[in-house]
Amino acid sequence: MYAMQYEITLPADYDMGIVRERVATRGHLLDGLPGLGLKAYLMRERGTHSLVNQYAPFYLWTAPDAMAAFLLGPGFQGVVDDFGRPEVRHWTGLVCEEGPATGATPRTAVRRRQRIPGAAASLAAVSEEAAKETRRLAGLDAVVCAALALDPRSWEFVHLTLWDHDSPDAPGERFEVLHMSAPHRAELAGGAR
Template sequence: MQAMQYEITLPADYDMGIIRHRVATRGHLLDDFPGLGVKAYLMRERGVAGSPVNQYAPFYLWAGPEGMNAFLWGPGFQGIVDDFGRPRVLHWAGAAYGEGAAAGSVPRTAVRRREPVPAGVRPAEAVERATAAHERLVRKDGVVAAAVAVDPHAWELLTFSLLAGECAPEDAAGEVFQVLHVSQPERARLRRGRHW
């Protein structure tokens, strides 16, 4: 599994209805994209759920690198580049994935937490702790799915969860996003549990 996200931060007075319309009219285009486990079309609005910014920030879980590469080098990502400029694409190696207690529900909220692995901490210990927390999280009411991933270049841990409700469980703390649409053509191919 590969996790990927890009963030498009928009002006404070930007009409976020434009993003909602974009997703409503184009979101379905990836509903059958090969190699795509999950794409959550995410948005944050300034002043809503503690967000300091207006932001469009799609999040992807790829079943393998081929699908991610086909998207990045194909017309899908070029549409983002044409409309917003070329954003920096963040990506992480998958460490764990799980379906939650609300796996059959439509996600309404997503929570993302990015945290550095401190220099004095063994990487395996940090990933082990994050994976143990992930295993507890997927058992919480309202969790649709959750993932843990690592950027070994920047030594950053990522925890991402999709939630059926409007609020997050206590141990899903992080940046809160609205989920506008979810494409999940190969969600069943995302391997459950640890990825090592």
């Protein structure tokens, strides 16, 4: 499993209705994309849990070749044509767990980045603790699913939790979920062990 996200920060006076319309008319195009576990079309609006306007889709891929095919294909080229070429962060996926609200449409995503302690810490032990936290989150009412990924370049974890309501009580950066494409979501269950 591989995680990927790009953040397109937009001007303070940008009409976020344009992003909503974009997702409403194009989001379904990835609903059957080979190798895509899930894509959560995330957005933040200035003044609503955020200081910025931002379009920031988050992806979980079943294989790196599917991620590469998307980045080099027409879908991502549409993003580049409309917004310029964003920096794309990517992580090695560790865990993806379904929650009690697995059948619901997610409305909110919470992303939390966690720095991994210094070199003296056991990576295996720290990773297992982070995985336990992801599984704990996945067990909470109103959670659609929760994922954990690792960036070995900066030595940080990224936690993403999708909720079926607008105001989860969870620390991290909050995003509105405009749509979710999840053609191969079942293949993500559990993640790396």
